Amino acid sequence: MGRTRRAGRIPGILLIWLVAFLWCFPLLYMLITSFKGEADVLPPSLWIAHPTLENYVSVLRYQILRTILNSAVISISSVCACLVFGVPVTYALVFGRLRNSDNLFFWFLSTTLLPPVAVIVPVFLMFRLSGLLDSLGGMVLIYSGVNIPIVIWMTRSFLLDVPQEILESSSIDGSSRLRSFFGIILPLARQGIISTGLLVFIFVWNEFFFSINLTYVNAATVPVYMASFMTQQGLFWAKLCAISTLVVLPPVALGWLAQRSLVKGLTMGAVKG
């Protein structure tokens, strides 16, 4: 609900458009370049002389398809694991009668403060000993451990929105805890929980540090592939731009959907503080 000032100020609006265009320029130029022939990439220009889809066709080879599949499997599995294990904790924290619920919540939150470097060396050794190195399962385990606290953090704000009276009236009706969780809480907080899932998907899809250190070939994810693109494929920039556009599209689209809940979930408790 922007507050309308007089709309007659065209230069100001043009300036805003220019700033936004420049801010997004690297991404826009990436999109433009992805439709150019490899020979037309240089010198840089905004004009596509001979538009072509050949880059998109030629990059979709076995190796990249496999990393995209790896990323998809790891991201979707992690989202499911995080929600399945995380949301019940939030439910217990918000509606349960835990004695130390504040402490438990704070413990989960405090793990999000820690930099991943704090755990990487033992995790690497643990993975090597147990054969989890370079495996999809190992990555799902790591990403679940890292993102469950984020799920708890985010969904807490949404569950707090559910009026306590609704739950109380249902317990008078004699419905069980489990039924009230699935029948009342989940439907009411659905929007927030879905957005939290989208956010975790984005985090996992984009994650770089763990995947570069814990995967090589079998479980290599998209960011790992992208980091090695220039050394492996050479300076084919139109192709680089095509594959970049493809792998950036899902998180940008989902991020667009989840942005409002993202702000609410991450800030609500804190902003009230």
Added chain:
Amino acid sequence: MLLSLPAIVIVAVVTQAPILATVGLSLVRWIVVRPDLGITFIGLDNYAEIFSSWDFYEVVLNTALITVVSLAMCTVLGILFSLMLNRDFPGVNVVRTLIISPFFVMDAVAGIIWRAIILNSSFGWNGYFASLFKTRPFDFFGVHSLLTIVMLIVWQWTPFFVLIILAGFQNIPLEVMDSARVDGTGWFKELVFIRIPVIMNHIEVAILLGLIFVLKVFGLIFVTTRGGPGYSSANLPYYVYKTAFLGWEVGRAAAVAVVTVVITLVAITALFRWFRRRIGGAV
């Protein structure tokens, strides 16, 4: 409650147990590529070595510079962009999308795109403008590599600040604005003395979350400068990575990791104290 148990176990296995192990490993000498040396307990020698090496201080200074400068710029730009977006004009939603998108782009792609097609001194726009104006291209990856890292972080994280600060502006009660207008306060005065104080909560939260994330930055550095030249654009996470996975000095890497955790916690606690709040606003 029994329901919480699996989550607690998973989080503990992935984060808590390894941290204790990291502390333990920081007390041994273990160089993986030198199996002849074995694994020996050396007490605090790793820490003594770290604190007497110049590389370490350079990296700590870089980390501090990257964090302070980029958070300051994100805050200022975040407020400016939010002011731009907090009004009605044709295409406001498109403009919003353009500004926010970089936040959702993975580090690996953001770094590569900037390096290859924008800042590249021979093939990117950097080289193009240099030849246009007959000057030498700006040396983004040599002398000014730290500046480049800060710039990329600001590019990626300003959108996050915009999301939070814009939500703050949009939540200002109309009465506050109306009373200011009745008083005849000027636009700039109104901004500095009324609107920014009202949304101070949002700004502080953006800075706190920004701090937590910026201290973890790794991918951007990995794909653009590799911390170089030398250690000139390396931060603490990259330093740990380099010690552990390029030098294979497990004990020393663990010690740097422990120091990193301590610095991180001190920085976050200090900022929390300063803003007088606890995470999550729980208390």
